[in-house]
Amino acid sequence: MDQPQSGSDQKRGAVETAAPLFVLKKLDKRFGATHALKAVDLIFEAGEIHAIVGENGAGKSTLINLLTGVYLRSSGEVFWEGQPVALATPHEAIKYGINAVHQEVVLCPHLSVAANLFLGDEKVHFGLLQHRAMVREAQKILDDIGFKLPAGAILSALTIGQQQLVATARASTRGTRFLIFDEPTAYLTRQEATQLFALIRRLKAKGVTIVYISHRLEEVFQLADRVSILRDGQLVSTQRVADTNEHALITGMINRTLEQMHYKEEIPFGAEILRTEHLTGKGFEDVSVRVRTGEVIGLYGLIGAGRSEFVMSLFGRYPKTGGQIFWQGQPVDIHKEKDAISRGIALVPESRRDQGLCLNLGVGLNINLPIYERLTKGIVINPFAEAAAADRQIRDVQIKTASRDALASSLSGGNQQKIVVGKWLNHGAGLFIFDEPTVGVDVGTKAEIYKLFAKLLKEGAGIILISSYLPEVYDLSDTLHVFRRGRLVATHDSARTSEKALHQTILTEALGS
Amino acid sequence: MSVESKTGVEELDPAALAAATKKRARIGTLLSLTLLGLLALMWVALSFSTRSFFTYNNITNLMRQGSMTAILAIGETFVIITAGIDLSVGAVVGLASVIIALLLTSNFPIWAAILITLAFGVLIGMFHAFGVSRLGLPPFIMTLATLTGLRGVGLLVTNGSTINITNDAFTSFSQADFLGVPNLFWMVVVVAVPAYVFLHQTRFGRYLFAIGSNMEAARLSGVNTTRTLYIAYILSSVCAAFVGILLATRIGVGLATQGEGWELQAIASSVIGGTSLFGAIGSIHGPLLGSFILTTINNGANLLNVNSFWQRIITGGLIIVIVYFDGLRRKKR
Numbered sequence: 001m002d003q004p005q006s007g008s009d010q011k012r013g014a015v016e017t018a019a020p021l022f023v024l025k026k027l028d029k030r031f032g033a034t035h036a037l038k039a040v041d042l043i044f045e046a047g048e049i050h051a052i053v054g055e056n057g058a059g060k061s062t063l064i065n066l067l068t069g070v071y072l073r074s075s076g077e078v079f080w081e082g083q084p085v086a087l088a089t090p091h092e093a094i095k096y097g098i099n100a101v102h103q104e105v106v107l108c109p110h111l112s113v114a115a116n117l118f119l120g121d122e123k124v125h126f127g128l129l130q131h132r133a134m135v136r137e138a139q140k141i142l143d144d145i146g147f148k149l150p151a152g153a154i155l156s157a158l159t160i161g162q163q164q165l166v167a168t169a170r171a172s173t174r175g176t177r178f179l180i181f182d183e184p185t186a187y188l189t190r191q192e193a194t195q196l197f198a199l200i201r202r203l204k205a206k207g208v209t210i211v212y213i214s215h216r217l218e219e220v221f222q223l224a225d226r227v228s229i230l231r232d233g234q235l236v237s238t239q240r241v242a243d244t245n246e247h248a249l250i251t252g253m254i255n256r257t258l259e260q261m262h263y264k265e266e267i268p269f270g271a272e273i274l275r276t277e278h279l280t281g282k283g284f285e286d287v288s289v290r291v292r293t294g295e296v297i298g299l300y301g302l303i304g305a306g307r308s309e310f311v312m313s314l315f316g317r318y319p320k321t322g323g324q325i326f327w328q329g330q331p332v333d334i335h336k337e338k339d340a341i342s343r344g345i346a347l348v349p350e351s352r353r354d355q356g357l358c359l360n361l362g363v364g365l366n367i368n369l370p371i372y373e374r375l376t377k378g379i380v381i382n383p384f385a386e387a388a389a390a391d392r393q394i395r396d397v398q399i400k401t402a403s404r405d406a407l408a409s410s411l412s413g414g415n416q417q418k419i420v421v422g423k424w425l426n427h428g429a430g431l432f433i434f435d436e437p438t439v440g441v442d443v444g445t446k447a448e449i450y451k452l453f454a455k456l457l458k459e460g461a462g463i464i465l466i467s468s469y470l471p472e473v474y475d476l477s478d479t480l481h482v483f484r485r486g487r488l489v490a491t492h493d494s495a496r497t498s499e500k501a502l503h504q505t506i507l508t509e510a511l512g513s
Numbered sequence: 514m515s516v517e518s519k520t521g522v523e524e525l526d527p528a529a530l531a532a533a534t535k536k537r538a539r540i541g542t543l544l545s546l547t548l549l550g551l552l553a554l555m556w557v558a559l560s561f562s563t564r565s566f567f568t569y570n571n572i573t574n575l576m577r578q579g580s581m582t583a584i585l586a587i588g589e590t591f592v593i594i595t596a597g598i599d600l601s602v603g604a605v606v607g608l609a610s611v612i613i614a615l616l617l618t619s620n621f622p623i624w625a626a627i628l629i630t631l632a633f634g635v636l637i638g639m640f641h642a643f644g645v646s647r648l649g650l651p652p653f654i655m656t657l658a659t660l661t662g663l664r665g666v667g668l669l670v671t672n673g674s675t676i677n678i679t680n681d682a683f684t685s686f687s688q689a690d691f692l693g694v695p696n697l698f699w700m701v702v703v704v705a706v707p708a709y710v711f712l713h714q715t716r717f718g719r720y721l722f723a724i725g726s727n728m729e730a731a732r733l734s735g736v737n738t739t740r741t742l743y744i745a746y747i748l749s750s751v752c753a754a755f756v757g758i759l760l761a762t763r764i765g766v767g768l769a770t771q772g773e774g775w776e777l778q779a780i781a782s783s784v785i786g787g788t789s790l791f792g793a794i795g796s797i798h799g800p801l802l803g804s805f806i807l808t809t810i811n812n813g814a815n816l817l818n819v820n821s822f823w824q825r826i827i828t829g830g831l832i833i834v835i836v837y838f839d840g841l842r843r844k845k846r
Contacts, residue, residue, distance in 0.1 A: 317733065341735040355733055358726030360793050369723055369734040372716035380714040423734060 588752025596792025609757020614767020
C-alpha cells in the first residue's frame with residue numbers, strides 16, 4: 001500500500017508547469033451568526049491527491065458542500081481552470097466534473113448495483129430499460145476498477161462498506177475530473193480499503209484530482225501528495241506530505257488551548273451506581289461494565305461498534321434480549337425511558353438534531369420537557385415555576401439565548417448541546433450518559449462540557465462517555481472500554497498505562513485486524 | 514452539518530437575538546391580527562354591499578354555521594400539532610348523528626344518549642391512536658381507512674335510511690339562544706376555553722408540541738409518546754362526535770352520509786389559522802378564526818348570489834394564498 005515516492009515526485013514536477021485545476025480565493029461561509037469557513041485559500045492541482053485533515057467541526061464538511069455546489073459561498077472567488085465560476089448549484093459542479101463520495105451512502109437502496117451506477121444515465125432502447133445490458137456493463141466497470149462486487153445484487157443486500165464502494169464507482173465513472181472522498185474508509189474492511197486505494201491511485205494516474213478527507217492520518221501518508229489542515233474554519237497550512245509528519249499534523253489540527261482544558265481531577269470513587277452483566281441486545285452482545293460515583297467510564301470504538309445501542313438499551317429505548325442491569329446493586333428491569341429516567345439515568349444522545357432537541361420549539365420547553373410533571377400544580381402548569389426552571393439552567397450552564405422563548409434552532413450548535421445537557425440538570429440524575437457530547441461543538445463549549453463533567457462527578461454522579469475521538473475519551477475516562485462489532489473487546493485503566501502506548505493498543509483493538 | 518464550527522468570538526449577539534425573537538413574536542401576533550382584520554374587512558364589506566348581511570338573523574345564522582366547523586377544527590388541530598392528520602372527522606360526524614338518533618328513538622334520556630355518543634368518539638380516537646402508535650400506520654392512511662369504514666358502519670346500521678328524531682327538547686336546542694347568542698355558538702366557547710387551557714397551560718399540551726417537533730427527542734426526554742398520541746386522536750374524535758350531536762339537533766335527523774367533506778373544512782380552517790401540517794405549530798384561536806373566515810366566505814357568497822361553484826374556487830385560492838404567506842413568515846426564522 002506504500003505510495004512509491006518517485007511517482008509522486010514525478011507528478012509534482014508535472015504539476016508545477018501546468019495551470020492549477022481549481023483555485024479557491026478567500027472562500028468564506030457564514031450560517032447566520034456562525035462563521036463556518038473563514039477566508040480559505042486553496043489550490044488543487046490537476047492529478048494530485050490532496051488530503052484535508054481537521055477535527056470534527058473544523059469546517060471540512062462545509063468546504064465539501066461549497067465545492068460541490070450544495071452551499072453557496074458567502075464571499076470569495078472560485079476559479080475552475082483559470083475561469084471564475086459561480087458554483088451555485090450541485091448541477092453546475094457536476095457539469096465541471098466535480099463529484100463527491102459522502103460518508104453516508106446517498107444511493108437508492110432498493111435498486112440493483114447496476115441501476116445505481118447508471119441512475120440518471122440509464123441505457124434505453126425504444127424507451128425501455130435495457131436491464132441485462134446495464135448489469136453486464138456495470139459488471140465490466142466494477143471488474144475494471146478492481147471492485148469485487150456483484151452488479152446484479154440489490155444495493156441494500158450489501159454491507160455499508162460495499163455500498164460505499166458502489167458510490168465510489170458511480171462517482172468515478174461519469175467524466176469526473178475532481179473527486180472528493182469524505183472519510184471513505186470509516187466503514188470499509190481492510191481488503192475493501194485496499195481496493196479503494198488502488199482505484200484512487202488509478203484515478204490519479206488518469207489525471208483526476210482527488211480530495212481525500214480522513215481522520216486516519218496513516219492513510220494520508222500512504223496516499224496523498226499534499227495535505228491541508230483546517231482548524232476552526234481556518235486554513236492552518238498546506239504542505240507536501242513528504243515535508244511533514246504525523247505529529248506536526250496533529251499539532252496543527254488540535255487547538256492547544258483545548259488540550260489544556262481537558263479537565264480531570266482526582267475524585268475518589270464511591271459506591272457502585274450501575275452494573276451490567278452480560279447485557280445483550282440488538283447491535284451489542286455480552287457487555288459487562290460497572291460505574292461508580294465519581295467515575296467516568298469511556299466507551300471507545302468505531303461508528304457502528306454497538307456503543308450507542310448499548311446505552312440506548314440501558315436507557316430503555318431498545319429492549320435487551322439477555323443479561324441483567326443492576327441499579328445500586330439491585331437487579332432492575334428497564335422497559336421504557338421513564339423507567340430509566342425515574343431511577344436517575346440521564347441521556348445526552350448522539351444526535352442533537354434527531355434525538356436531543358425539539359428544534360422549532362422554545363429553549364425553555366426543551367429544558368423543562370423531563371420535569372413538566374413537577375411543574376404542574378393540579379391541572380395546569382405553574383407558569384412562574386416553569387419560567388424559573390428554564391431560566392435557572394440558561395444561567396447555570398450559560399446558554400446564550402435571547403430568552404427562554406427563543407427557538408432552539410436559533411442557537412449555535414454548542415448552545416443547543418447545552419440545552420440537552422441542561423434539561424437533565426433540572427431533573428437531577430445519578431448517572432449521566434453522554435453520547436458524543438462534543439461533536440460539532442465549538443472549543444469554548446467543549447471546555448465548559450468538560451468542566452461540567454467534573455462538577456457532576458463531585459456531586460456524586462457517575463458518567464458513561466461515548467466518544468470516537470480517542471484523546472478525549474482517554475483524557476476524561478477513568479476506565480476505558482473498547483467496543484468492536486458489538487462486543488466489549490478490551491478494558492483499560494487509563495491512569496496506569498502510558499498514553500502513547502495505550503493509544504496504539506486501543507486503536508488496534510477498535511479497528512481489529 | 515450546516516451549523517458546525519464556530520468560536521467564542523462569533524457567538525450570537527444577545528441583543529440582536531432578542532430583537533429577532535421579539536420580531537418573530539410580533540409577526541406571530543400579526544398573522545392572527547391579519548386574520549382578524551381579514552374577517553372584519555369581509556364583514557364590513559358585506560355589510561355595505563348587501564342589505565341582509567348585517568342583520569340579527571344572518572349573523573346568528575352565520576354563527577350557527579361556523580360553530581360546527583370551528584369545533585371540528587379545534588379537535589383536528591390537536592392531531593395536526595403532533596404532525597398527524599385526522600381525515601375521519603367528517604365520517605365521525607355522520608356516524609355520531611346516527612348513534613344519537615338511534616339512542617333517542619330508543620327512548621334513552623338525552624344526557625345518556627349524549628354521553629354514549631361521546632364515548633363512541635373516545636373509542637374511535639383510541640382506535641386511530643392504536644393504529645398510529647402501535648401498528649405504526651401513517652396517520653393519513655389510518656384515518657383514510659376509517660373515513661371510508663365509519664361511513665360504512667353508519668350506513669350498515671341504518672340500512673342507508675334517515676332516522677328522524679322526534680325528541681323536541683333535543684331538536685329545539687340548536688334553535689334556541691342564550692343572551693341573544695345562539696346556543697351552538699356557546700358550544701364553541703364550551704369547547705374552546707378548555708381546549709385553550711389544555712393546549713397552552715397543561716403538560717400534555719406541551720407534549721403535543723414536543724411530539725410534533727421531534728418524537729424521538731420527546732421520547733428520550735421521558736415523554737410518554739404513546740399516551741400523548743392517544744390523547745390527541747381521542748380529542749379529535751370526541752370533538753367530531755360532539756359536532757355530530759350538534760348537527761343532529763340542528764337538522765333533527767341521524768344520517769350516516771352527513772358531514773361529507775367536513776374533514777377538509779376542518780383541516781382548511783386549522784391551516785388558515787396558522788397550524789403547520791409539519792407539526793409543532795398551532796393554536797386554538799387560529800382555527801377559530803379560520804373556520805369563521807371560511808363560513809363568512811360561503812355566507813357572503815350566498816348573499817351576493819355568487820355561484821356556489823365559485824365559492825369553492827375562492828376557498829381553494831384563499832388557502833393557497835394564506836398558507837404561502839405563512840410559509841414566508843416561517844422561512845424568515
